[in-house]
Amino acid sequence: MYDLIIIGMGPGGYEATMTALRKKLNIAIVEKGKLGGNCLNRACIPTKYYRAGAHLSEKLEKAQLYGIDLTVSNVSFTKAKEGKDKAISFLRKSLSQLLKAKKTPVFKGTGRIVDKNTVEITYPDGSKEEIKGKYILIATGSIPSSVGGIVPDGEYILTTEDFMENLEQLPENLVVIGGGVAGCEIGYIASAYGSNVTIVEIKDRLLPIPSVSMEVSKNLQRKFKKLGIQFLLNTYVKDYRIENNKIILLLSDGKEITADRVLLSVGRKPNTQNIDSIGIEKDERGFIKVNQFLQTNFDNIYACGDVVSSPMLAHVAAYEARIAIKNMFEEKKEKIDYSIIPWAIFSAFEIAHVGLTEEQAKKKGIDAISGYYPYTYNEKAVDELESEGFVRLVFDKNSHRLIGGTVVGIEASEIIHTIAYGIKNKMTAEEIHSFVYFHPSLSEIFIYATYDIVEGKLF
Amino acid sequence: MYDLIIIGMGPGGYEATMTALRKKLNIAIVEKGKLGGNCLNRACIPTKYYRAGAHLSEKLEKAQLYGIDLTVSNVSFTKAKEGKDKAISFLRKSLSQLLKAKKTPVFKGTGRIVDKNTVEITYPDGSKEEIKGKYILIATGSIPSSVGGIVPDGEYILTTEDFMENLEQLPENLVVIGGGVAGCEIGYIASAYGSNVTIVEIKDRLLPIPSVSMEVSKNLQRKFKKLGIQFLLNTYVKDYRIENNKIILLLSDGKEITADRVLLSVGRKPNTQNIDSIGIEKDERGFIKVNQFLQTNFDNIYACGDVVSSPMLAHVAAYEARIAIKNMFEEKKEKIDYSIIPWAIFSAFEIAHVGLTEEQAKKKGIDAISGYYPYTYNEKAVDELESEGFVRLVFDKNSHRLIGGTVVGIEASEIIHTIAYGIKNKMTAEEIHSFVYFHPSLSEIFIYATYDIVEGKLF
Numbered sequence: 001m002y003d004l005i006i007i008g009m010g011p012g013g014y015e016a017t018m019t020a021l022r023k024k025l026n027i028a029i030v031e032k033g034k035l036g037g038n039c040l041n042r043a044c045i046p047t048k049y050y051r052a053g054a055h056l057s058e059k060l061e062k063a064q065l066y067g068i069d070l071t072v073s074n075v076s077f078t079k080a081k082e083g084k085d086k087a088i089s090f091l092r093k094s095l096s097q098l099l100k101a102k103k104t105p106v107f108k109g110t111g112r113i114v115d116k117n118t119v120e121i122t123y124p125d126g127s128k129e130e131i132k133g134k135y136i137l138i139a140t141g142s143i144p145s146s147v148g149g150i151v152p153d154g155e156y157i158l159t160t161e162d163f164m165e166n167l168e169q170l171p172e173n174l175v176v177i178g179g180g181v182a183g184c185e186i187g188y189i190a191s192a193y194g195s196n197v198t199i200v201e202i203k204d205r206l207l208p209i210p211s212v213s214m215e216v217s218k219n220l221q222r223k224f225k226k227l228g229i230q231f232l233l234n235t236y237v238k239d240y241r242i243e244n245n246k247i248i249l250l251l252s253d254g255k256e257i258t259a260d261r262v263l264l265s266v267g268r269k270p271n272t273q274n275i276d277s278i279g280i281e282k283d284e285r286g287f288i289k290v291n292q293f294l295q296t297n298f299d300n301i302y303a304c305g306d307v308v309s310s311p312m313l314a315h316v317a318a319y320e321a322r323i324a325i326k327n328m329f330e331e332k333k334e335k336i337d338y339s340i341i342p343w344a345i346f347s348a349f350e351i352a353h354v355g356l357t358e359e360q361a362k363k364k365g366i367d368a369i370s371g372y373y374p375y376t377y378n379e380k381a382v383d384e385l386e387s388e389g390f391v392r393l394v395f396d397k398n399s400h401r402l403i404g405g406t407v408v409g410i411e412a413s414e415i416i417h418t419i420a421y422g423i424k425n426k427m428t429a430e431e432i433h434s435f436v437y438f439h440p441s442l443s444e445i446f447i448y449a450t451y452d453i454v455e456g457k458l459f
Numbered sequence: 460m461y462d463l464i465i466i467g468m469g470p471g472g473y474e475a476t477m478t479a480l481r482k483k484l485n486i487a488i489v490e491k492g493k494l495g496g497n498c499l500n501r502a503c504i505p506t507k508y509y510r511a512g513a514h515l516s517e518k519l520e521k522a523q524l525y526g527i528d529l530t531v532s533n534v535s536f537t538k539a540k541e542g543k544d545k546a547i548s549f550l551r552k553s554l555s556q557l558l559k560a561k562k563t564p565v566f567k568g569t570g571r572i573v574d575k576n577t578v579e580i581t582y583p584d585g586s587k588e589e590i591k592g593k594y595i596l597i598a599t600g601s602i603p604s605s606v607g608g609i610v611p612d613g614e615y616i617l618t619t620e621d622f623m624e625n626l627e628q629l630p631e632n633l634v635v636i637g638g639g640v641a642g643c644e645i646g647y648i649a650s651a652y653g654s655n656v657t658i659v660e661i662k663d664r665l666l667p668i669p670s671v672s673m674e675v676s677k678n679l680q681r682k683f684k685k686l687g688i689q690f691l692l693n694t695y696v697k698d699y700r701i702e703n704n705k706i707i708l709l710l711s712d713g714k715e716i717t718a719d720r721v722l723l724s725v726g727r728k729p730n731t732q733n734i735d736s737i738g739i740e741k742d743e744r745g746f747i748k749v750n751q752f753l754q755t756n757f758d759n760i761y762a763c764g765d766v767v768s769s770p771m772l773a774h775v776a777a778y779e780a781r782i783a784i785k786n787m788f789e790e791k792k793e794k795i796d797y798s799i800i801p802w803a804i805f806s807a808f809e810i811a812h813v814g815l816t817e818e819q820a821k822k823k824g825i826d827a828i829s830g831y832y833p834y835t836y837n838e839k840a841v842d843e844l845e846s847e848g849f850v851r852l853v854f855d856k857n858s859h860r861l862i863g864g865t866v867v868g869i870e871a872s873e874i875i876h877t878i879a880y881g882i883k884n885k886m887t888a889e890e891i892h893s894f895v896y897f898h899p900s901l902s903e904i905f906i907y908a909t910y911d912i913v914e915g916k917l918f
Contacts, residue, residue, distance in 0.1 A: 011898060022914035040838070044899055048842040053525025059515065060522075060529065066512025067539030067652070070519065070531045080526030087841050094836055101918070193526070315898035318906075322893065334893075342897045352897070377553055379499070380872075382546050383507040411873050413839075417902040418876040424894070425884035434781065434793075435883070438801045438811070439470060439774035440503055443876040447777075455481035459560070 002028045004328065005119050005133035007111035007275075010037020011044075012139035012305035012317035014095065019325040021102050028131055029104060030111035030121055035095050037141055039314040040088060042161040047185050049084045050077075050164075051346040054192030062385045077170040077193040107131065113138075113276035116298045135300050135328045138275060138288060139321065142268040142306035150177065150237060150264055156247040157240075157262045160186060170195045171260030175249060177237055179206040182265040184220065184347040190263075191229045198257060199224075199231040200249075206231060207345070213357045215392070219408055223348040223388070270307045283309060292335040294324040302328060311341055342420045344413035349389065352416035355404030355423045358394050367397040371429070371449040375409045379440035386410040391445045393419065393432070395453065400428040411442055418443055429453045461487045463787065464578050464592035466570035466734075469496020470503075471598035471764035471776035473554065478784040480561050487590055488563060489570035489580055494554050496600055498773040499547060501620040506644050508543045509536075509623075510805040513651030521844045536629040536652040566590065572597075572735035575757045594759050594787045597734060597747060598780065601727040601765035609636065609696060609723055615706040616699075616721045619645060629654045630719030634708060636696055638665040641724040643679065643806040649722075650688045657716060658683075658690040659708075665690060666804070672816045674851070678867055682807040682847070729766045742768060751794040753783040761787060770800055801879045803872035808848065811875035814863030814882045817853050826856040830888070830908040834868045838899035845869040850904045852878065852891070854912065859887040870901055877902055888912045 004020055006013045009031035020027045034041045057075055064070075099106060107129070109121040113136060121129045144159040146152060152159045158167065160182045174190050176183045179201030191197040201208065205217040206224070224231060232251065239250040240262070248258050270286045281289040281297045287309035294302045302324040305317030320336060327333050344352035361368035375381035375389035389409015396403050405419035422432060433454040437444035451458070463479055465472045468490035479486045493500045516534055523529075558565060566588070568580040572595060580588045603618040605611060611618045617626065619641045633649050635642045638660030650656040660667065664676040665683070683690060691710065698709040699721070707717050729745045740748040740756045746768035753761045761783040764776030779795060786792050803811035820827035834840035834848035848868015855862050864878035881891060892913040896903035910917070 018910065018917075019914055022910060022917055024915070039898070045838050045842060048839060048899055050525075052843050053527065056518065056522060056525055057527055060527070063515060063519075064538065065542035065545075066509075066515055067533075067535040067537065067542065068512065068516055068519070068531060069533040069535070069538075070529050072527060072529045074526075074528040076526040076528070078526065079523065079528075083524035083526065086524075087844075091836070091838060091841055098917075313898070315895055315903065318898060319893075319895045341895050344897050344900070377550070379504050379550060380507060382550055383504060384511050385546075411870050413897055413900050414870050414873045414902050415876075417874075417896055417900070418880055420894070420896075421877055421880040421884065421886070425880065425886070427880075427884070434778075435879070436774055436778045436800050437876060438803050438872055439498070439772070439777060440507055441803070441872050441876070443873050444774065451477065451481060455478055456483070458477075458481055458557075 001117070002026050002131065002133040004028075004135045004137060005030060005131060006137045006139060007119060008037060008139035008141055008305070009035050009106070010139060010141045010305060010317065011039045011314035012141070012321040013037065013137070015318035016137050016139065016304070016321035016325050017099070017104065019322050021104070023325070023329055025329065027104060028133065029099070029106045030119060031106060031108060032110040034092060035106070036092050038161065040091060042165040044314050045088055045091065046084050046164040047189070048346055049087055050080060050189040050193070051185065053080050053083075054189045057192050065385060075193060078168055080193065081168060112274055113278055113280065113301065115278060116300060135302065137321070137324055138296070138301065138303040138307055139305045139317065140271045140275060140307055142312060143271045144264065145267045145269045146264060147177070147266040148237065150240065150262075152264055156242055157264055160263065160265050163263055172196065173259045174198070174261055174263060175200060175257060175259040176263045176265060178265040178267070179203075179231060179233075180209065180265065180267070181207065181345050183263070185345060186263055186265065187229055188347045191227060197229045198259070199229065200235050200237060200251065201231060201233050202236040204233050210360060211343075211353050211357060212351075213359060213406060216351055216406060216408060220347060220349060220351070227348055229348070268306065268312055272307050285309070293327045293333050294320055294336055295327070310338060311343070313341070313343055316341060340420055340423055342416045344416060346413070349408050350410060350412040351406075351408050352412035353404070353406045354416050354420045355402070356394055357404055357406065361394060361403060366403065368394055368403065369397045369453060370394045371451070371453050373445045373448040375442070375445070378442060378445055380442050381409065383440065384410060391415070391449045393446065393449050395429050400430060400453065402427050402429070402432060409442070415443055418446075460576070461485050461590065461592040463487075463594045463596065464489060464570075464590060465596045465598060466578060467496060467598035467600055467764070468494050468565070469598060469600045469764065469776065470498045470773035471600070471780040472496065472596070474777035475596050475598065475763070475780035475784050476558070476563065478781050480563070482784070482788055484788065486563055487592065488558070488565045489578060490565060490567060491569040493551060494565070495551050497620065499550060501624040503773050504547055504550065505543050505623040506648070507805055508546055509539060509648040509652070510644065512539050512542075513648045516651050524844055534652060537627050539652065540627060571733055572737055572739065572760065574737060575759060594761065596780070596783055597755070597760065597762040597766055598764045598776065599730045599734060599766055601771060602730045603723070604726045604728045605723060606636070606725040607696065609699065609721075611723055615701055616723055619722065619724050622722055631655065632718045633657070633720055633722060634659060634716060634718040635722045635724060637724040637726070638690055638692075639668065639724065639726070640666065640804050642722070644804060645722055645724065646688055647686075647806045650686060656688045657718070658688065659694050659696060659710065660690060660692050661695040663692050669819060670802075670812050670816060671810075672818060672865060675810055675865060675867060679806060679808060679810070686807055688807070727765065727771055731766050744768070752786045752792050753779055753795060754786070769797060770802070772800070772802055775800060799879055799882055801875045803875060805872070808867050809869060809871040810865075810867050811871035812863070812865045813875050813879045814861070815853055816863055816865065820853060820862060825862065827853055827862065828856045828912060829853045830910070830912050832904045832907040834901070834904070837901060837904055839901050840868065842899065843869060850874070850908050852905065852908050854888050859889060859912065861886050861888070861891060868901070874902055877905075
């Protein structure tokens with residue numbers, strides 16, 4: 001009997017494996033697809049690869065300001081895909097080599113829990129095998145949702161996964177349904193690599209997410225306009241038809257738009273169908289119910305990642321996995337804590353956030369104030385020719401404690417962690433202001449974003 | 460009578476101004492040269508501008524991995540200088556506009572303190588003027604040192620300031636005397652823009668600074684070798700002569716090397732000659748003596764930045780300026796605290812450090828352990844095609860408290876601030892390990908750099 005069976009080798013399964021191996025546990029992995037799951041093969045990692053290329057191609061327009069004269073003869077998504085595949089297979093290989101070195105068995109089939117200690121594996125050829133474990137971790141992730149009768153067909157209507165894993169050739173005209181995170185990330189990439197992109201969003205702004213402030217949405221919308229990325233707000237797709245190798249979408253305002261391909265990015269749902277035959281409890285949306293220790297209704301079966309009802313983020317899955325393994329094998333149980341979850345988006349801007357926005361704080365009844373400073377006058381941003389962006393720090397007005405922060409612009413996804421540590425450690429505006437930051441860095445913007453609060457306004 | 464006279468408008472004077480203006484003080488600025496001082500005009504900011512260009516030109520070699528086919532027809536330092544001048548004049552202009560908007564007088568001459576409340580200004584035409592202030596802040600910075608009879612002449616032997624402010628054309632062969640921070644930064648830039656670079660360093664490694672670990676020096680040396688940047692360690696220049704428009708250096712090992720230009724980067728000394736006629740106390744090296752509130756031996760005269768004996772860094776000057784102004788005008792005095800000073804170097808790698816290295820900790824009698832993780836397997840680094848680098852975190856072995864950290868690789872100069880906040884808040888390896896970091900980010904390396912300590916080794 002294994003100490004632990006991990007079903008699903010995405011970011012949750014990976015992190016569980018890393019922790020379990022260091023605890024010298026005897027583990028087995030069940031994974032029906034590629035090691036690394038969606039995150040590595042079809043989501044986070046390919047997205048950031050293409051985004052790095054997209055951003056570089058934008059940057060090239062400024063190269064002559066550095067005295068670099070160059071001519072771009074071709075920008076090819078097809079070739080970028082080769083680079084992407086290479087990068088991802090390097091990462092996947094290093095993972096599989098690690099598992100081999102540790103002699104960790106990987107069962108390459110679909111796992112299903114048939115009693116509280118048994119996972120039945122169904123292989124692609126239909127054959128079955130059962131393995132037994134003291135503990136089981138469900139980390140099977142999520143699959144793309146569809147909406148209003150628009151069903152991905154892998155040809156005209158693509159999921160984000162189709163796009164990120166398999167797409168060889170960009171369509172000339174791409175319509176993206178859904179202006180959320182994935183829609184804004186992939187819309188930017190497709191535009192940079194040469195597609196005409198139109199994003200259709202049912203709500204009144206891009207990134208219509210509570211933790212994204214209106215200020216951020218408006219910044220991104222302005223940038224999209226500059227880049228020629230179109231977006232239709234307060235709009236949804238009522239119907240569609242295929243004609244002459246094109247897809248024609250009928251919109252809620254009665255207009256039609258024609259595209260070569262449609263990207264459907266309207267969210268994801270937990271991949272929990274057929275996960276068990278023993279009555280593991282799920283909520284009405286299919287998420288596995290867990291307690292604050294990440295235990296299901298079977299005390300030796302835990303779940304983490306997109307299968308549980310928490311933010312659908314790879315790093316949340318990894319965090320949950322670490323906590324789940326601890327709670328299985330350590331004396332002292334640890335409660336899961338979602339209060340400080342930094343996140344980032346890589347679209348035309350890098351956008352990162354942690355904690356509360358001013359709007360969210362006010363809704364919670366917290367008297368909030370905030371400090372703002374743009375990248376415009378930051379010396380590093382100017383030197384990097386990347387002076388679009390800003391930092392906004394949110395404080396409790398009474399205690400001056402840091403409760404949230406947003407960064408838009410280069411390196412936002414790193415800087416956000418300094419803010420996150422500030423929140424974690426209950427730092428005040430005064431402490432943040434009087435800290436020593438390297439010059440020239442972007443992080444020193446924290447001094448300037450807190451000046452008004454600490455020393456009074458300049459004007 | 461002004462509330463405050465600030466002598467010198469570099470990063471110290473700038474920050475003092477920002478704080479003083481917010482306190483609604485009536486201030487005067489004395490500056491004989493350009494607003495922004497060395498940092499903006501001749502050091503940090505031009506260096507980082509050129510370095511951004513150098514790094515971009517290196518990056519272009521990888522562009523095809525993103526599907527971008529390009530041809531570089533020319534890489535011109537001369538043209539880069541135009542861009543650099545534009546960036547810097549934008550920043551200088553925004554500073555001067557701010558001062559105008561606040562109606563802050565700027566006296567464009569050399570300041571000298573002639574009694575404890577009076578600064579005599581000597582203008583370029585020789586005329587003089589006196590102004591009076593309740594408080595005076597000396598922030599006149601530093602000037603380049605020379606060594607062993609090698610005297611900068613602005614033609615064959617350049618200071619870092621000559622290079623950064625005025626140099627129009629790169630020499631074909633450049634010898635850099637001094638393999639410290641400026642030498643390694645400018646050596647990299649010159650090489651990327653086409654010079655053959657040889658660095659001559661008297662000590663046994665590049666960056667021979669206590670807070671730079673041997674591991675970091677060796678990494679940089681390996682990279683320099685790859686890039687064809689030569690360096691001669693344990694070597695110094697004994698003599699030189701000019702012949703046929705070349706400079707020939709006689710080295711300590713008896714060999715000669717010939718260069719078109721020599722860059723002398725052997726440190727800086729305080730710019731305090733003729734700063735006063737009233738007996739402001741200085742140490743034997745010319746640094747102004749201040750107490751822990753940054754007061755000189757005259758209680759209304761303070762000093763900050765390179766004129767005092769603290770780390771010669773722009774951000775230390777700015778920090779000292781904030782503290783000095785507080786101590787002049789607020790009831791509660793604040794002691795200066797140099798325990799957490801993050802710094803960074805922008806050479807072939809971005810290198811950043813804060814707190815103690817393992818070597819330094821051990822010398823202090825602290826039982827230290829450290830955690831290491833390379834960029835190699837970090838997904839973001841792989842996506843950015845920038846997987847050279849690493850993070851090393853240093854902990855007190857008994858308490859597991861974070862006491863130092865080094866980052867080598869992209870975005871090091873931002874990530875270092877998260878580590879700095881961790882040290883400030885006395886975070887433990889366990890707290891750092893169990894924190895939630897965005898995926899994919901470089902900062903999540905903190906999880907992997909603490910795994911061995913928190914969960915035990917993998918192998």
